[in-house]
Amino acid sequence: MSRLITTYYLLDISANGYVPKTWEPRELWPQRFAYTTFRDALEFERLRFLFPCWRPHLDNHAFWNKAVAVLDPMGTYNHLTVVQPTPTTGSNAVLIGRMSMWQHYRHMLDASCIVCRVNFPYNGEGLCTGAGKRSSQTLIHGQINLCKEHRKGTAFCGVCLREAPRLELEEDYAQGMPVCCVENEDEETWPKIEATCRGCRTEAFWKRVNMRPEWQVAVDQRRWPMLDWETRQSVESFIDLGEGSIRDVLQVAEEKHWLRSYTKIGDMLQQALAASKFASRVDAGEAYGSDEEVSDDEMEDPEMLSLTEDAGGIRELAINDWVRNRILDGHWISPADDYFNHMNYGRPRLAPARHPCPWNRRAVYEGALDDGQQGCDGLEELTHPRPKTHLVPHPPTYPLAQQIYVAFQRQMREILLPPMRNVVRKLMMEASADGGDAGMRAHNMTVEDVVNELRDESAWYSGVDWLEVRQNRIEEEDRRRREREKDEDDSSSSSHSGGSHTTSPVLSTTTLQTTPSPPPVNKDEEAIVSSPLAGVPPPAPFAHLQTSSLRAAELLRPIPYVPVTTDHMAHYSREAFSLVRILGISEKRDVVLTAYLCRCGRRHARRYGTASALSASEP
DSSP states (O other): OHHHHHHHHHHHHHHHSOOOGGGOSGGGHHHHHHHHHHHHHHHHHHHHHHOGGGHHHHTTOHHHHHHHHHHOTTOTTGGGGEEOOOOOTTOOOOOOEEOOHHHHHHHHHHTSOHHHHHHOTTSOTTTTSOOOSEEEEOSSSOEEEEOGGGOSTTSBOTTTOOBOOSSOOHHHHHTTOOOOOEEOOOTTTSTTOOEEOHHHHHHHHHHHHTTOHHHHHHTOGGGGGGSOHHHHHHHHHHHHHOOSOHHHHHHHHHHHHHHHHHSSHHHHHHHHHHHHHHHHHHHHTOOOOTTOOOOHHHHHOHHHHHHHHHHTTHHHHHHHHHHHHHHHTTOOOOHHHHHHTOOBTTBOSOOOEEOSOTTOGGGSOOTTOOTTOOSSSSSSOOOBSOHHHHTSOOOSSHHHHHHHHHHHHHHHHHHHHHHHHHHHHHHHHHHHHHTOOHHHHHHHOOHHHHHHHHTSGGGGEESOOHHHHHHHHHHHHHHHHHHHHHHHHHHHHHHHHHTOOOOOGGGSHHHHHHSOOOOOOOHHHHHHHHOTTTTOOOOOTTGGGOOHHHHHSEEOSOOOOEESOSTTOOHHHHHHHHHHHHHHHHTTHHHHHHHHHHHHHHHHHHHHOOHHHHHHTOO
């Protein structure tokens, strides 16, 4: 029964066991047969050690006859299976012993080089050569002994045991069967393996790519010529030369695919190549036509592309442009929150945004609109941020997310710092007029309060007289309140007069019989005439801002869409916004802190009676 179970187990592992694709060509099938035999023998020995009571039956299994024939095809050491007993004095009959086939296989394997036996299955090379001075770790066969020809680390592949040719010529590359056995640098995929061949690297790489759809799109063989130059170079360097690891190659591929898909790095790189070509021709004194384009050879040159992208800072320019457009469209969510999937108490990371100056067409960002859409001049108002902005997936790798996170903070500072200065200036002027503390007002403002100030149009003007603006706003509110009270008084007096039951002499029965009826009146005209606001011009939409100081002020640019709320902003988004707020206050720290330190200094002077403290705290 044990032999039957073992036989079916061997059939299963022989059908489903791992076989490297290196041995798939027809001319390498003998090597494949030897490789699978040694692999199955290792599994058989594991089963033997799991069930010690089965050992007498398993040691003479027919499989070991096959294993011995593969290991010793010439039958050179078959005589070693017979054990000659030691003769004893006075004994006439001597019993001849015979060892099991497993013992014979194990004795020969311990003194043989398995790499030689796999690569040269027709002869006895490497058989019982005393290989035991050096061993090496392999992926499938574990620890194996080596002969002196294979003691070098890169002499064979640690996965498929294929021997590296001593002299690999260009014909091998041309025929598509190069071994390219080089030192292993990917300890994550092949731990403790000294060297790998090109076939095993290719197989492992594409197996890893097929694990995720994102990797399949980033490294798509069907559009290989259209992939980014760095992606192709990384893949080819790993497969052909063994440089780097699979994780590093896929990281580069994901980053490049994301940058090519959602930023303008491709167009910027082409423009940079054209500019460098123009500069080189100008330096050489050659003519350059404006209709000339960059040739395909120049676009395929990795060295040229690398120099242009690194020296010109194309990657950083593309990232800054993408982050800037994201902020201008009103999506103030940090890429770090998208990468780590941070949320503010489970709220979605999306909120509508409004433009502070929608009447100014030049100040409205329309870069996220699709073809055929209109921003302010359209019949219907479009919601912002647009799907083209907030539906972009997060950066695929941590280094890219870190780089975009830093760029997001920098662009937030460049865009929001000028209006923040205006808000701080407004606080200072109002505090000086009211006799309050500007520092405490700025300290007590929440993120929501600051965003409300940024939604005000006046925050995007430089050089505004905030006291005049506040006075005009107060006067405008008083005027509207008086008009509203007057309208209420007029409507109440007309209702009282209409309720009188005295018959007018004009409406007597005799007058009604002799006076002709007036012509019919249109309902719309009647409504206009009867309206209490008829003849009164409508107030200007920004009446409180139409001041002489505002007309003389300069409108800031660029002006982004501002979110209507900050409840959707998670940790890193609030952190980036708070840093801009702190910078806006710190630039006015001399004035703000003076207003705050004056009181402290005076209190200190009164307490200790030191005139120096009082003089030091004077504004």
